[in-house]
Amino acid sequence: METNKTTYKSIDLFAGIGGIRLGFERAFGDKIDTVYVSEWDEYAQKTYKENFKDNFDIAGDITQVDEKDIPDFDICLAGFPCQAFSMAGKRMGFDDDYKGMCRGTLFQDVVRICEYHKPKVIFCENVKGLTNHDKGRTFKIIKNAFEQIGYTVYSKVLNSKDFGVPQNRERIYIVAFRKDIESTGFKFPDGNESDTCIQDIMEKEPVSVKYYLSTVYIDTLVKHKARHEAKGNGFGYEIRDLKGQAGAIVCGGMGRERNLIVDTRLKDFTPVTHIKGEVNRDGIRRMTPREWARLQGFPDTYKLSLADTHLYKQFGNSVTVNVIEAIANEIKKVLDQA
Structure with missing residues (x-):
């Protein structure tokens, strides 16, 4: 019974307007507590602050943040920027340069932070194009990076239209459990609500x-x-x-x-x-x-x-909250049994 009373601490990186956080809060209810948020876009920050009332400021550029200054956490939420891998963009991947910042390598900040803090689970969302970018090598590098710091990695492409919203939106979802957590029972949800118009x-x-x-x-x-x-x-x-x-x-x-x-x-x-x-x-x-x-x-x-x-x-840059909630429910099952 004690495990069900656990409150999991989470951080929200590349937070956007909080769609991933919202999905996890729906799934975990009062069993999740956001302790740190990072988002560099000032307008996204405004929308985020209007909808989430935290007692700390939103951090800006994550590349400038020392991982030691981030509070301990159990769950890392990271919708790292998709433009470097998107079919709609130039698909420069790790060579992508935007305002002097390499968006394609921002996931390495997720790795850097999680290697130091060793959270129970890492959750990432990105465009489907990430899976076949550079003939699959980019995605392999990302998966290997998480495995090398001690995580078992699961991934699947899901379509938002199967989760109760009328949007044909395929995205890749990555869930990485720390290797000391028994996660073989984890499975991605089957979306079966495709009749919304x-x-x-x-x-x-x-x-x-x-x-x-x-x-x-x-x-x-x-x-x-x-x-x-x-x-x-x-x-x-x-x-x-x-x-x-x-x-x-x-x-x-x-x-x-x-x-x-x-x-x-x-x-x-x-x-x-x-x-x-x-x-x-x-x-x-x-x-x-x-x-x-x-x-x-x-x-x-x-x-x-x-x-x-x-x-x-x-909203174009955000995530489909319904899909996040469905995956978060499956993650919670694993964590509650750990």
Whole structure:
């Protein structure tokens, strides 16, 4: 009975807006206590602080943090940056340079911190492209790094659409248990909730006219898509079936035009922003940040107060909370028996 009373201490690295933490808190309830958070993006920090009330400050650049200054912890949560390995990016991997920082090697800071603290479990999430980057060598290096510091590594690609959200989003999940913990019983969850559709997550009330595309912009999108199709590329805007699922919302908040929907509830077509042409009468609009939040499994109680541009970026960079919660439940089973 004593093991069930254990409170696990966790740290949240590359925390973004807290999606991984939220999933673990759903699974562990009051049996998890976040003792350290690191996130270098100032706008992500603002959204994080608005939704999580900690009695410590969020640390910035993790590469500048001495591992000895981090409190002891049992669980490391680390959604290390995906852009270096993403199909949507240049896929530079360990050679990726962004603002003087190598995003591809930031996982080494996870290794450095965990080698010193030896937590019970390390949890990482990344893009599916990580698994085949550089013919699989990159992923092998990452797995080997965790094994060399004393961990048994499990990994699996899961799709968000199987976990109760209407988003076709494949990601690789890595779970590493310290080798003295009996983890052979660990298994990734089987997602079996794939019947949720876009209609289920749409705003209940008509949304602002600002989300509706102008006729001139739609014409630009049509021409852009035609140019790419002529070259044999699949790029371009896409209007999603409300009874279907969205494509992956992606790093940086790009891809809004890949997830357009038709919503004919708008009655007042007077623009509230400067647009070319007029508001289209076919009901074609972008999804709202709240709808993107729902695509990622964030509850409606999650506060969204920043400008839309920041919110789209944050949710595109975030994780699907439902998937994290399902994996965290399986991790908890192993830890509670250890």
